[in-house]
Amino acid sequence: MPVRVVDSSAPSQVSGANPSHTSPPACTLLSVGQAFSGTQNVSSLQKDEAWRVNVRIQGCDLDHGYLCGTMEALNVPMADTPVVTFWEGEIVDMKNYTFFTGKWEATSEVDTRHWTKFPSFSPLLVSYVTWAQSQVEVDGGRSLDLSNYPYIFMRWKEQYFVNVGTDCGLTIAGFYYVCFSCSDGSINGFYYDPNSSPFQKLELKITNEGRSGFSFSSYELQ
Template sequence: MPVRMVESPAPSTSSGANPGQTSLQPCSLLSVGQTFSGTQNVSSPQKEEAWRVNVRIQGCDLNHGYVCGTMEALNVPMADTPVVTFWEGEIVDTKNYTFFTNKWKATPEVDIDHWTKFSSFSPLLSQVEVDGGKSLDLSNYQYLFMRWKEQYFVNVGADCGLTIAGFYYVCFSCVDGSINGYYYDPNSSPFQKLELKTTNEGRSGFSFSSYELQ
């Protein structure tokens, strides 16, 4: 059974010569091989639609703010098979990455609009507006904030009818392993919500087919 972290108070502003340089604490629920299952709401004004989604963590390096994995989307209308993508993620640790994306067509205003969708971000907002959160101490906060960027399709071609031009703003709970996210792509429906829960693969979870990552 995964070890649960003790709930901690809201992060404080770092003090001393190197603000924001504290390291994040390991989270047993964000580890290589961990799987998650849930849905992504892709509804448009014309149609209500949600895809079933499975995620597996393939790599995690907290010292460098790095995480990667595979995402499998099922019941995608324009695809004959589940669509699997490989993604790489930036963990907001105020050392390697801040809350400001500075790429992928995301402005600070877009960042704030998406991060504020998460209630756990509320205690951080005022400081993030000042410096992107550089001076925050997130080392013992019970939530991890990340950006996931899909890099390529694993089992289908780029002409499958789907786009991976955007990226996900993600909030991960170290208490129960739940994941909430919002997809951002100026050319896609706004605020597509990703909701995942940790699974025990082979028991109450799901099974991935075998895919060779490039």
């Protein structure tokens, strides 16, 4: 059965981050109101299947490593209408959030398997392994500095369905590992849910739709 998760607060921070690090590079393509469009591959052993997906950023607070938005799946077989969900995101900046998820049934091994699927993560791999090992010694001041890296890594967690009930045929029990390109605004992601098909790939491109949204220091949805 689909799982409905409701949480109006920003996600809790993952321990082990280095407070001396700065925020990710300012990127005009990762901003309030920006829209993206693409697909999510949900193929299984039984059949090949992909959903068309639209995403819009509704809030972004880089200082606190937080953003949120909506995701619309357009051709879900069991749903009569497009399914819209609200998600909240954690930006991996080594200040507020690290590469270790520490929740949502994701172990450090699961994290490593997913992050290393992004080609843009490869240049960080040696440093990541060193950093991960040094976490045993409370990091030793050797955390990765991602402030000038041309990619932004994130986690997106869908919190609840916006326009349908939990009987729509979808689950939001899992979350997305996400990589955002600062150069062209493209987004690649992998959905993780131990009870769903592994490595469902999300591929989005930036659109030229008009922007709308808000900036904030805190966010609450009734």
